[in-house]
Amino acid sequence: MALFRNLLLLFFTLLFSTAAEIDGDSRWREADRVTDLPGQPPVKFRHYAGYIKLRPNEEKALFYWFFEAQNDVAHKPLVLWLNGGPGCSSIAYGAAQELGPFLVQSNGKLKLNHFSWNKAANMLFLESPVGVGFSYTNKSSDLYTLGDKVTAADSYAFLVGWFKRFPSFKLHQFYITGESYAGHYAPQLAELIYEKNKQSSKDLIINLKGIMIGNAAINDETDLKGMVEFAWSHAIISDQLHANIFNDCNFSADAQNLTLSCLNFFRDFIVSYNKIDIYNIYAPICLASSSSSSSFDSVFRLVGAAAPRIFSKYKSWSNELLARGYDPCTPNYAVKYFNRGDVQRALHANVTQLSYPYTPCSNVILNWTDAPSSVLPIIQKLLRAQYRIWIYSGDTDGRVPITSTKYSINEMNLKIKEEWRACLRYTSFLFAGANLHHFNPQPRSSIPSMAFLFQKFQEAVKVIAKNPMFARDPRHMQFETDMNRLFLFTSYNRLGRDAAEADAEEIIDMASKAPFADQQKQVQENIHSQVESFCKHMDEILLPDTRTSPAESPKQPNGAVRKSGLSFAVGKHSSPTNITDIPKTRPLDRAELSQKLKDGIGYTLDIRPSQIPHKDAGQGLFLDGEADVGSVIAIYPGVIYSPAHYQYIPGYPRVDVQNPYLITRYDSTVINAQPWGLGADTREVWDGLTVPVSNPTKQGDEKSDRLWKMLSKPLEAKRVLHGGDAIERRNPLAFAHYANHPAKDMAPNVMLCPYDFPITEKDMRVYIPNVLFANEEVNMKRLGSFWFKSGRSRINGSDTPILKTIVLVATRALCDEEVLLNYRLSNSKRRPSWYTPVDEEEDRRRWS
Structure with a gap:
């Protein structure tokens, strides 16, 4: 007992x-939660900042800034970002200038970064080691013993403490990322976690999945060789200087201090960059900065970080080494911002009142005791341990350039699974950030030409609009303008990734020469090709795969018509009876269907609180994944009214005041999305094809005040769902009516495109979330493609009954972001404070 x-x-x-x-x-x-950061725009995600002590009884603490993901926090991975140096701040650079959600501006305010990585992950920025940024130690001797090993050990101790403070992220997939000298930090920290996990109890195991390092210093010999080769291949240094460096300098790992002649050649090398930003050779330099120098000391500081064993024997290096964003003066803005007392108080920073000012790169780290000449053996060890590793490189960085990355990777003699190919299209990987000069992809040669043409064309439109000969019909002129842009966008999209440059040039030539009618037909075919592809992906998701059944022939009879299973896959829970010609499918919930669609076409859509920084912005339409320029992003659902039936629109005649879900095509066709409500989000079936409408008549007949007007039935309508006619409204792209207008300093990323859907496309009809009001049929003459001669459309031919629908088309590459459309608000309603016209003159033409 x-x-x-x-x-x-x-x-x-x-x-x-x-x-x-x-x-x-x-x-x-909760004490670390940031609630009143000066200059911050309103956001709906939480962020935290503060210290994690590394030793309970000693004042040694690392400072962090953590941003929860902008959505789906519980399922997004946790990503640690480390800047290099060594000795440079992941907050002053990574968070505040590159990939964090807030970018510091010259006026001391913060603006939203539309390419923030916290759109894809929960982002943790760490200032490491002590002496960097706000991280501190009360033992000055610590500053003399810093090096790669201490940095890894302290970063590991920080993570152990951080996960205790944020235990809900313990099981999240964890990745370590960084740039430049983080090519040392990330692999060494990952190796330490790997070894500690073997020995630790279950509650201390860190769920590390991999590392990602960009323009990373990972092997002294090849890093330095690549840096010189890059400068020579880009005509920054002369042939003679290139030859002198390679003849006189020994880059090998066991080389001793270099000769004076070699150092003199490197002096000339650095002078060559005196008026060039070495971190982005095509970017402007900051004329307000005093960091540029061609002094002998600058040679050591700049080149030393590429190969510290060779050049500086562990001397510390300073803020000459730091990356800059596209505004070359942003480091100056960050210095001023983080030295402000109100900013420090809001971030719970500088609690010990450091004796030195905040600097993006440390001026108090006095020595660097260890830096292996290569971390390639560690990377190979991590590969063998089955960690995911991504080493990537931007092609305009001269500091740790693409040549260095290629040379270093080749040193590992890895097995090639996919052969070298041309770079991904310029629209890919925009998630890496327009402000990340190390990572920002360069467009193919045809793209600047297209952009130039768009600009010239729009300028011409503004001039023509003032010409009296066009004053009678400015709206039609704007229609031709929009169609010309759509021709360029959608045709380029249809070319595909492996298209020849000549094909792109042909598109541009046609955009300026082809008749408007021909361009309009081509846009229709381009859009139809994408919608058809979408429908096929939906069939693959929802219809059973009969090809694997040995009891059935893989070929259908010629007379067989493929039926869609959409109505039963995501409709009512009960299965249809007495219907044998429609394949059965298992029900899919919204998340599962969306993920399968994302796997097929690269993206899916979602409705979440808008990122427009205003409390009245409401819900917004978000693209999850990546979409190329010219992609069909969303379909506008609803009931289609021709001008002859305007009187039946609910709320007529002041329908625009009462219904924000109305939209009008250039041909005056109106689509009312209000019956769709939440559209795809409802997972409901519209049972019975009638809607009540008010119809005030001239005679005042009371019986006609309340009418039930029959909607047109879908083609080959089936008696489904126990005998009720139904229109399935669960279309994963039927969200276009939730696209918000961009706020000030934001730009539209999609535009409206009229799409005449041919009702004769039987296999596709069930996926189109539109019906005609009344049994009205509209015919349109289709002449087919005039340019894409191979793979001609199946919709060529004579009169074809159509649905006059609308889709949203991407005007640039989209990646994990809110979809923004330039739309008109009702003139009878007061504009919200966040609403700013994109182009008032263009809007007058479009909606006149």
């Missing part, structure tokens, strides 16, 4: 001590 009492007492002691510890961590976490 005594033993039982003792065990019981021990149990409660442990229970209450654990509860107290958890409660204490929770209080620390």
